[in-house]
Amino acid sequence: MTKLGSETAEVASLRQELLAWYRVARRDLPWRRSTDPYAIWVSEIMLQQTRVAVVVDRYQAFLERFPTLVVLAQATEEEVLALWSGLGYYRRARMLHKAAQFVASHHHGNLPVRSPELRTLPGIGSYTAAAIASIAHGEVAAVVDGNVERVLCRLAGWEAAGRTSGAKLKRKVGDLAAKLVDPAHPGDFNQAMMELGARVCLPRNPQCLTCPLVSRCVTQGEHRTTPRPRMISREVGYALVVRACRVEPYSDEVLLERRPATLTVMPGLWELPSLKDTGVPAEGLRLSLRHSIMQVNYSVRIRTVLEGDADRMTVAAGERRWVRLSEAAGMALTGLTRKVLARAHLLPGAGFSATQMPGQDTTNDKALYGF
Numbered sequence: 001m002t003k004l005g006s007e008t009a010e011v012a013s014l015r016q017e018l019l020a021w022y023r024v025a026r027r028d029l030p031w032r033r034s035t036d037p038y039a040i041w042v043s044e045i046m047l048q049q050t051r052v053a054v055v056v057d058r059y060q061a062f063l064e065r066f067p068t069l070v071v072l073a074q075a076t077e078e079e080v081l082a083l084w085s086g087l088g089y090y091r092r093a094r095m096l097h098k099a100a101q102f103v104a105s106h107h108h109g110n111l112p113v114r115s116p117e118l119r120t121l122p123g124i125g126s127y128t129a130a131a132i133a134s135i136a137h138g139e140v141a142a143v144v145d146g147n148v149e150r151v152l153c154r155l156a157g158w159e160a161a162g163r164t165s166g167a168k169l170k171r172k173v174g175d176l177a178a179k180l181v182d183p184a185h186p187g188d189f190n191q192a193m194m195e196l197g198a199r200v201c202l203p204r205n206p207q208c209l210t211c212p213l214v215s216r217c218v219t220q221g222e223h224r225t226t227p228r229p230r231m232i233s234r235e236v237g238y239a240l241v242v243r244a245c246r247v248e249p250y251s252d253e254v255l256l257e258r259r260p261a262t263l264t265v266m267p268g269l270w271e272l273p274s275l276k277d278t279g280v281p282a283e284g285l286r287l288s289l290r291h292s293i294m295q296v297n298y299s300v301r302i303r304t305v306l307e308g309d310a311d312r313m314t315v316a317a318g319e320r321r322w323v324r325l326s327e328a329a330g331m332a333l334t335g336l337t338r339k340v341l342a343r344a345h346l347l348p349g350a351g352f353s354a355t356q357m358p359g360q361d362t363t364n365d366k367a368l369y370g371f
Contacts, residue, residue, distance in 0.1 A: 010216075011179065011180060014180065014213065014216060015180070015182040015189060017212045017213065018189065018192045018193070018196070018212055018213060019182065019185060019188060019189060019192055020212070021192070021196075021212035022188060022191065022192035022195060022196075025195070025199070026191070026192070026195055027052075027195070027199075029052065029056065030043075030056060030059060030060055031043035031059060032191070035135070035136050036136070037111045037113075037132050037136035037137070038068060038069045038111060039063060040131065040132050040135050040136050041096075041111065041124075041128070041132050042059065042062060042063065042096070043055070043059055044127075044128045044131045044132065045092050045095075045096050045123065045128065046058060046059055046062075046087060046092075048089070048092060048128075049088075049089060050087055050088065050089070052198070054086075054087065055087070058083075058084075058086065058087055061083060062083050062084075065079075065083055066080075066083070068109070069100050069103055069104065069109050069110075069111065070100075070104050070109040072096070072097065072100040073097075073100040073101045073103070073104035073105075073109070074104075075097070077094065077097055077268075078268075078331075078332050080093050080094075080096070080097045081093055081094075081268070081269060081332030082330050082331055082332045082333075084332075085269075085331075085332055085333045085334070085335060085338050086335045086338050086339075087335070088293070088335055090266050090269065091123075092123065095122045095123025096123060098122045098123070099121040099122045099123055099124065102121060102122065103121065111132065113133065113137050113139075114133055114137075114139060115129040115130050115132075115133040115134075115139055115141045116129075118132055118133060126144075127143055127144060127145055129141070130142060130143045130144075130190070131143045131190065134181075134186040134187045134190050135187035135190065135191065136187070138186060138187060139186060140181060140183045140186045141181070141186065142174070142177035142178045142180070142181040142186075142190065143177070143190040143193070143194065144170075144173060144174055144177050145194060145197075146197070147193070147194050147196070147197025147198050147201070148173075148177060148190075148193045148194055148197055149170075149173050150197050150201055150203065150223075151193055151196055151197045151201045151213075152173050152176050152177060152180075153169075153173065153219075153223055154201060154206070154217055154218070154219035154220075154221075154223050155213065155216060155217050155218065155219070156172075156176065156218060157218030157219050157223075158172065158173075158223070159223055159224040159225070160223065160224060160225035160226050177193075196211070196212075196213070203222075203225075204222065205222075206221060206222060208220050208221060229295050230295070231292075231295055231296065231297050232295055232296045232297065233296075233297045233299065234296055234297070234298050234299070235278050235298075235299045235301070236274070236278060236298055236299070236300055236301075237274065237275035237277070237278035237279075237280055237300070237301045237302070237303060238271070238272040238273065238274055238275060238300065238301075238302055238303075238336075238337075238340065239255075239272060239273045239274070239275050239302075239303055239304075239305040239310065239313060239314045240254070240272060240286050240302050240303065240304050240305065240340070240344065241254065241255035241272075241273065241305045241306070241307055241310045241314075242254050242255075242304075242346070243255075243307050243322065245324070250324065250325040250326040250329075250346075250347075250348050251324055251325070251326065252324070252325055252346075253322040253323060253324055253325070254272075254322070254323055254325060254328060254341070254346065255272075255273060255307075255310060255320060255321075255322055255323075256270045256271065256272065256273075256320070256321060256322075256323050256328065256331075256333075256337070257270065257271055257272070257273050257316075257317060257318050257319065257320045258270050258271075258318045258319040258320075258321075259271060259317070259318055259334075260317065260318045266334055268332065269332050269333065269334045270323075270328075270331050270332060270333050270334070270337065271333065271334045271336070271337045272302075272337050272340060273310065273314035273315070273316075273320070274314060274315045274317065275301075275303060275305075275313060275314055275315070276313060276314060276315055277313070278301060280301045280302075280303045284303045284304060285301060285302070285303060286302045286303060286304045286344060287302050287340070287343055287344060288300060288301050288302065289302075289339065289340070289343065291335075291336050291339070298336075300336065300340075302340055302344070325341070325346050325347065325348070326348060328341065328346075328347065329347050329348050
C-alpha cells in the first residue's frame with residue numbers, strides 16, 4: 001500500500017478501477033442527480049450520522065419546502081426544525097439555517113465555491129466543504145468520512161486509532177486520501193470511496209469478494225478497531241393526553257410541552273409531557289416502543305392520561321399548549337413524539353399497520369432520530 005502514495009501508475013490504476021465499479025454499482029440517490037451546491041450541502045448535512053434510507057424522503061420534502069438557499073434563509077427556525085423532525089441531531093438544522101442566513105446576507109445567496117471559504121460558514125467542516133466543492137465545482141479535495149477512513153485503513157493495513165494515536169492516524173488517512181483523489185473526476189471519486197465503504201467495505205463482515213480494490217488491500221477483511229462503548233438501557237414514560245373536538249378529521253387536540261431554550265439537548269422542540277412514574281400498569285399502557293440514540297437504548301412507555309389528571313401525573317418542565325393533531329404534524333416535534341403520534345394513528349398520513357395493538361413492543365429503531 002505504501003506504493004499507492006508515491007507511484008503514479010499504481011494510483012492511476014486504482015482510480016480507474018474504483019470509478020469503473022462506481023459507474024456500474026452506484027445507487028441512484030436523489031442528491032446524485034444534481035450539481036446544485038445548495039442541494040448537495042443539504043444532503044451532506046442530513047447524511048451526517050443518519051441512515052441513507054431515512055434521509056431520502058426527508059431530503060426531497062425539505063427541498064420542496066426550501067428549494068433555494070434564499071428561501072431557507074427567509075424561513076423561521078421553527079419551520080426548519082419542523083421539516084427536520086425525525087432526523088435527530090437538531091443542531092445540524094440550526095447551523096444549516098444560520099449559515100443560509102449568513103450567505104444570503106453576505107454572499108448574495110451564493111455559496112462560496114472553494115472549500116477553504118466554505119469552511120468559514122457555521123456548521124461546515126472540512127468533510128462537508130470538500131464534498132460540496134468537489135461534487136459541485138470539481139475542486140480536487142479529498143473527502144474523508146468514517147466510511148472512507150475505514151477503506152483507507154484496510155487498504156494500507158492500518159489498525160484503527162487508539163486514544164493516543166487518533167490524531168496521528170487521521171493525518172495519515174488525510175494525506176493518503178489527498179494523494180489518491182482523482183484530479184479529473186474528484187467528485188465521482190469521493191462518492192465512489194464513500195459508496196465502497198457504505199456497501200462493500202463494511203465495519204463487520206466486509207464483502208471482499210465483490211470489492212474492486214481487493215487485490216490492492218493489505219487487510220482483506222476486518223481490521224482491528226477500538227471496541228465500541230456498551231449500550232446503556234434506560235426506561236422513560238410519557239403521557240398521551242388527548243381531548244376530543246370532533247369537528248373534522250384530526251381536529252382532536254393533544255397536550256404538548258416545549259423543551260426550555262436553556263437545555264443543551266433539543267431546545268425549543270415540542271414533546272409529550274413526561275410521566276412522574278414510568279411504571280405504567282398494563283391497563284393504562286397505550287403503547288410501548290424502543291428508541292435508540294447514540295449509546296442509549298430507551299424503553300419508552302406511553303400512558304393514556306385524562307385531561308384532568310395531567311398536572312398530577314406529569315412533570316411540568318416547559319411551556320404547555322393544546323395543539324390540534326392536524327397542526328402537530330407540521331410542528332417541530334422531537335423524533336420520539338412524532339413516532340409515538342404516528343404509531344398511535346394520531347398524525348395525518350401516518351403509515352403504520354392498523355393491526356398493531358396498544359402496548360405492543362415494536363421495532364428497535366437504530367436510526368439516530370433523536371428526542
